[in-house]
Amino acid sequence: MRTAYSVETVRAAERDLMARLPEGALMRRAAAGLAAVCAELLGRGRGRVYGSRVVLLVGSGDNGGDALYAGARLARRGAGVTAVLLAPERAHAAGLAALRRAGGRTVEITGPDTGTGPDTAVGTGAEAGTVAALAAVRRADLVVDGIVGIGGTGGLRPAAVPLAEAAERSGAAVVAVDLPSGVDADTGEVRGTALRADLTVTFGTHKPGLLVDPAREYAGSVRLVGIGLDLPAEPELEALQHADVARLLPVPGAESDKYRRGVVGIAAGSARYPGAAVLAVAGALRGGAGAVRYAGPAGRDVIARFPETLVSDRGPKHAGRVQAWVVGPGAGDDAGPVAEVxxxxxxxxxxxxxxxxxxxxxxxxxxxxTLLTPHAGEAAALLGVEREEVEAGRLAAARELAGRYGATVLLKGSTTLVAGPKDGDGTAVRVNPTGTSWLATAGSGDVLSGLAGSLLAAGLPARDAGSAAAYLHGLAGRRAADGAPVGAHDVAEAIPGAWRDVLRG
Structure with missing residues (x-):
């Protein structure tokens, strides 16, 4: 399981560790890991570190110090390293000295836009520094983003924006130190311009913003470098992996029958949307429950496709005993079945x-x-806000919905989040890492609902059922699509293969 911790928790763990280490040891430990990853990246791209051109974008905090120490290590291996100092007067002194001893050079950018110097500092010197910095970035094989660390808020400051844009256009590999500059470490929000990285090297633990969109897409691949932090048992965010999901999935025993395995009820579909019922039943039949009962007006369509389904047209109250219900997909405007369920x-x-x-x-x-499974538009309607607000702050929206409704919330989207009603009291939000953009297709959510409902009927708690279903659904989407367009029915058909992949590790 991958875990992520808040900035406050990480800072506290760093302080505790630094108190037990020689001064500067923790930063050098992080820089060693950063330099190793950069060297590996250069080796893949150029075949060697020697002779490569590396540009460090250096801000005023410890993040910049990490970059400077790493740059010194690369310079000692023969790389040509240039540090662009966006706040020269506040650059990490020991890291800067180490870089210069190793043969690295510096370019200074000063002025109010960088947070240094008086307004009168902008002039020929600052402009020359910017020109030289941009030229260095355009020639670089590798750009290291050490502008802002995990304590940064808001987007990049104006002087850094041209450098970020030049890095993205340069063709160089871009490596972010701890997280991309301009994104919010705790929430995953991006309020302004941020630098897009190909790879992020994060220290000690993942930060929530590295796992949650929109910030996640700025991070590229993420490499975790251990630095010895002692972190609490309960993280802020967690992402399940194969072994975690395998432990959750129901497996029938020798004495199991279809009723002991659980029966899931599906109250879905309408005369206008019969396909939603068919797809929800498809997901449910592949979700581990022993039987599926369907109650609704699309019974003929369901039986035609899945004759093993137990069908009733008398409504949920008269459908027979179930261990869980799924209600809503394609229901139209009939609120009666929802109230019954x-x-x-x-x-x-x-x-x-x-x-x-x-x-x-x-x-x-x-x-x-209760498990609610909205997409961003539905979540926005429930919260009374615009869709864009939910998409910009997905973590906050999931938590707010869970607290407001006293329910577990599975917020679908580019990163699917599962938040329980007590997440404000210390239970980690789960983020699903397996999705694919090809799952953005009509009916895909209906399949997910049936799958999660079946896991509920099999006895999984709502948080586990939602998390495992999202994980399998994402894997099934990848298997079905394989890089090409896919339909919801194809996703349902791929669930057994995804299930086997998880159990086999």
Whole structure:
């Protein structure tokens, strides 16, 4: 399992460790890891470190110190290293001295836009420094982003923006130190211009912003370098991996029958949207429950495709016993089935039209677990905000929804998040790492709902059911698409293969 911790937690762990180490040892430890990754990257691109051209974009904090020490190591191996100092008067003194001793050169940029010097400092010298810095970036084989560390807020300051843009256009590999400059480490938000990296080397632990969009897409690949931090048992964010999901998936025993394995009810579809019912049933049949009951107006369509389904047209109350319900996909405007399902004393998953039709007070009053599965637009409607606000602050939106409804929330999207109703009290939010953009296709969410509902019926808690379903759904999407367009039915068909992949590790 990958875990991520807040800036405050990381800072506290760093202080504790630095108190036990010689001065500067922790920074040099981080820089050694950074330099090793940079050397590996240069070796793949140029075949060697010697003779390569490396540019360090150096801000005023410890992040810049990490870059300077790493640059010194690369310079000693024969790389030509240029440090662009965006705040020369506040550059890390020991790191700068180490770089110069190793033969590295510096270019200084001064002025109010960099946060240094009086307004009158902008002039010929500053302009010459910027020109020289841009020229160095354009010629570079590798650019190291050490502008802003994990304590930064907001986007890049104006003087850094041309350098970030030049780095992205240069063709050089861009490596971010700890996280890309301009993104929020704790929330994954990007408020302004940020630097896009090909690879991010992060120290001690992942930061939430490296796992959550929109910041995640700025990070590129992420390499974790251990530096010996002693972190608490409960992280801020966690991402499951194959072994974690394998431990969650239900496996029938020798005494299992279809009822002991769990029965999931599907209240979905309508005369206008019968396909939603078919796709939700498809996901449910592949989700580990022993049987699927369908209650709704699309029974003929469901039976035609899946004759093993137990079909009723008398509504959820009369469908028979189930261990969990899925309600809402393609339901149209009929709120009756949603109300019936919410009154049942079993776990309930609410999706699509069900989110709009469900009475919020009835959701909050439930004693059995509830799992809401909105996409960003549906989440925005539930919160009374614009969709763009949810997409910009996905972590905050998932937590707010979970707290407001007293439910577990699976917020679908470029990064799917699963937040429990008690996440504000220390339970980590889960982020799913397996998705693919090809899953942005009609009906894909219906398959996910059926899959998660089946896991609920098999006995998984809502948080685990949502997390495991999102993981398998993402893997199935990758398998089905294989780099080409894919339909929701194809995703459902690929779930058993994804399931086997997880169990086989």
């Amino acid at each position: 919410l009154a049942a004393d079993v776990p309930v998953l609410i999706d699509a039209d069900g989110l709009r039709l469900a009475d919020a007070s009835a959701v909050r009053a439930r004693s059995a677990p």
